[in-house]
Amino acid sequence: MAEDKALTPRSEDFSAWYNEVVQRAELTGHSPVRGCMVIRPHGYAIWELVQAALDGMFKETGHENAYFPLFIPESLLKKEAEHVEGFAPETALVTHGGGKVLEEPLVVRPTSEAIIWPIMANWIQSYRDLPMLINQWANVVRWEMRTRPFLRTLEFLWQEGHTAHATEQEAEAETLLILGIYRKFMEDWMAMPPVTGMKTEWDKFAGAVRTYACEALMQDNWALQAGTSHNLGQKFARAFDVKYQTEEGEHEYIWSTSWGVSTRLLGGLVMTHGDDLGVVLPPKLAPIHVVIVPIWKSDAQRTDVLEASARLKGRLEGVRVRLDDRDTLNPGAKYYEWEGKGVPIRVEIGPKDLDRQQVTVVRRFAVDTKKRKLGVAETDAPTVLPKMLDEMQQELLEAAIRRREENSYRGVTDYEEFKRIIATTGGFIFTGYCGAEECEARVKEDTKASVRLIPDEDFASERYPERCICGGKALQEVVWARAY
RNA sequence: CGGGACGUGGCGCAGCCCGGUAGCGCGCCUGAAUGGGGUUCAGGAGGUCGCGGGUUCGAAUCCCGCCGUCCCGACCA
Numbered sequence: 001m002a003e004d005k006a007l008t009p010r011s012e013d014f015s016a017w018y019n020e021v022v023q024r025a026e027l028t029g030h031s032p033v034r035g036c037m038v039i040r041p042h043g044y045a046i047w048e049l050v051q052a053a054l055d056g057m058f059k060e061t062g063h064e065n066a067y068f069p070l071f072i073p074e075s076l077l078k079k080e081a082e083h084v085e086g087f088a089p090e091t092a093l094v095t096h097g098g099g100k101v102l103e104e105p106l107v108v109r110p111t112s113e114a115i116i117w118p119i120m121a122n123w124i125q126s127y128r129d130l131p132m133l134i135n136q137w138a139n140v141v142r143w144e145m146r147t148r149p150f151l152r153t154l155e156f157l158w159q160e161g162h163t164a165h166a167t168e169q170e171a172e173a174e175t176l177l178i179l180g181i182y183r184k185f186m187e188d189w190m191a192m193p194p195v196t197g198m199k200t201e202w203d204k205f206a207g208a209v210r211t212y213a214c215e216a217l218m219q220d221n222w223a224l225q226a227g228t229s230h231n232l233g234q235k236f237a238r239a240f241d242v243k244y245q246t247e248e249g250e251h252e253y254i255w256s257t258s259w260g261v262s263t264r265l266l267g268g269l270v271m272t273h274g275d276d277l278g279v280v281l282p283p284k285l286a287p288i289h290v291v292i293v294p295i296w297k298s299d300a301q302r303t304d305v306l307e308a309s310a311r312l313k314g315r316l317e318g319v320r321v322r323l324d325d326r327d328t329l330n331p332g333a334k335y336y337e338w339e340g341k342g343v344p345i346r347v348e349i350g351p352k353d354l355d356r357q358q359v360t361v362v363r364r365f366a367v368d369t370k371k372r373k374l375g376v377a378e379t380d381a382p383t384v385l386p387k388m389l390d391e392m393q394q395e396l397l398e399a400a401i402r403r404r405e406e407n408s409y410r411g412v413t414d415y416e417e418f419k420r421i422i423a424t425t426g427g428f429i430f431t432g433y434c435g436a437e438e439c440e441a442r443v444k445e446d447t448k449a450s451v452r453l454i455p456d457e458d459f460a461s462e463r464y465p466e467r468c469i470c471g472g473k474a475l476q477e478v479v480w481a482r483a484y
Numbered sequence: 485c486g487g488g489a490c491g492u493g494g495c496g497c498a499g500c501c502c503g504g505u506a507g508c509g510c511g512c513c514u515g516a517a518u519g520g521g522g523u524u525c526a527g528g529a530g531g532u533c534g535c536g537g538g539u540u541c542g543a544a545u546c547c548c549g550c551c552g553u554c555c556c557g558a559c560c561a
Contacts, residue, residue: 145558225561332520
């Protein structure tokens with residue numbers, strides 16, 4: 001499918017590799033619109049698995065889906081001062097409709113707080129209506145200067161949760177619950193273990209009181225902000241006049257949250273696991289778990305191997321199997337194609353296998369390379385393959401955790417050492433921090449690394465240095481990295 | 485938005501300097517053989533040369549303007 005036989009190796013040019021690999025795997029395609037991408041069927045199938053898993057987790061925790069309009073009257077977006085300041089510069093504005101100039105321009109949603117809260121305000125009357133836990137799956141538009149497939153596009157798909165609570169504590173609990181769900185999803189499904197924590201004051205969501213985030217380390221040791229959960233306090237409630245009546249008959253503003261993950265996750269998936277052959281998919285998010293490649297030389301063999309292939313396919317319950325019986329491609333060509341797309345397991349069935357009553361099983365990756373290719377008795381395959389998929393999922397996670405730990409540097413105090421790490425290996429650098437925005441700005445200027453977050457108790461060091469890397473007194477610990 | 489490069493069949497490119505009516509590789513279609521790591525041979529289809537204007541007998545090629553893409557920077561939950 002692809003024009004060149006080999007991908008640019010990751011070690012040579014990670015960015016070029018990334019662009020090539022998403023094309024090679026047919027995850028994305030070019031569009032005639034600047035900065036917008038096409039998500040092709042294989043990419044969209046992965047997104048559907050992401051959606052299904054997250055949607056289930058949201059519903060288990062009491063959330064319901066709804067859908068709100070794409071367009072936001074400009075006046076509504078302007079109601080929350082910080083929010084508009086943050087988003088106005090990157091919005092698309094519809095000024096004409098039906099051939100006429102609109103009386104009021106419509107903003108194409110960059111996020112939906114400004115359209116959701118005026119509507120939800122009417123849904124909420126009483127304390128009995130709370131908490132109100134709403135999610136929507138939608139597309140949003142942000143007019144970014146520079147775009148990259150999945151990582152930053154003008155239009156992207158995401159989910160955005162919006163919840164209303166009676167108390168500040170409940171809103172904070174919700175914000176943290178979702179952060180936990182995101183983390184669990186990234187670990188258990190994506191095998192992309194993030195570091196979690198809180199954003200600095202100046203890096204939080206426009207209009208939030210606190211922003212929590214998941215930051216995952218990619219193979220080039222740059223960080224990817226993979227999900228955010230915001231405690232909005234009463235800022236939006238006040239801006240959009242969202243009140244409820246308490247048991248005592250008083251009128252109070254609600255406390256709200258919002259949270260989201262997007263198709264950017266797919267970029268993270270590629271950059272976390274991909275190799276120089278293409279994408280590597282964790283089995284839980286692989287649209288195809290097992291591809292069967294039949295091999296034959298004569299028509300008689302063709303009949304036999306196709307029959308054996310169909311038999312195996314029928315016995316693999318709960319496994320997503322694809323039988324690649326195209327006779328226009330050589331087996332080798334098929335291997336490359338499916339490896340590029342990240343299919344976890346390939347099963348080859350040829351005359352030699354039939355003779356031995358076995359199938360040849362080839363794993364897309366293997367920590368123990370001796371296990372990459374094995375003969376498995378045909379009768380055992382239906383039990384061996386599902387087990388193998390579970391192992392692969394686990395191995396990917398373990399490898400990613402190992403990589404994150406190996407590339408995390410703790411207790412760094414010397415700025416020269418900090419600069420050296422950023423300039424050579426990169427990774428997460430945990431340091432003491434004075435808390436000054438100017439301090440981060442200077443480091444950013446010097447090294448392009450930024451404060452990713454203030455790590456939560458699961459990631460914080462036992463003791464962090466007393467001094468910030470600027471030499472000032474450290475008030476807290478932060479994690480630095482170069483970021484996408 | 486500043487600096488640089490580039491827009492030519494689906495993809496990647498050559499041709500442009502020195503104007504004469506478009507070519508290569510991959511992919512695609514047909515047929516045959518092949519088939520355990522990107523198969524081979526033969527035949528074939530496919531192009532408003534980014535858009536608009538100008539110069540010229542004649543423009544992919546020269547000139548002007550616009551649009552777009554990529555890289556660096558600025559910007560970026």
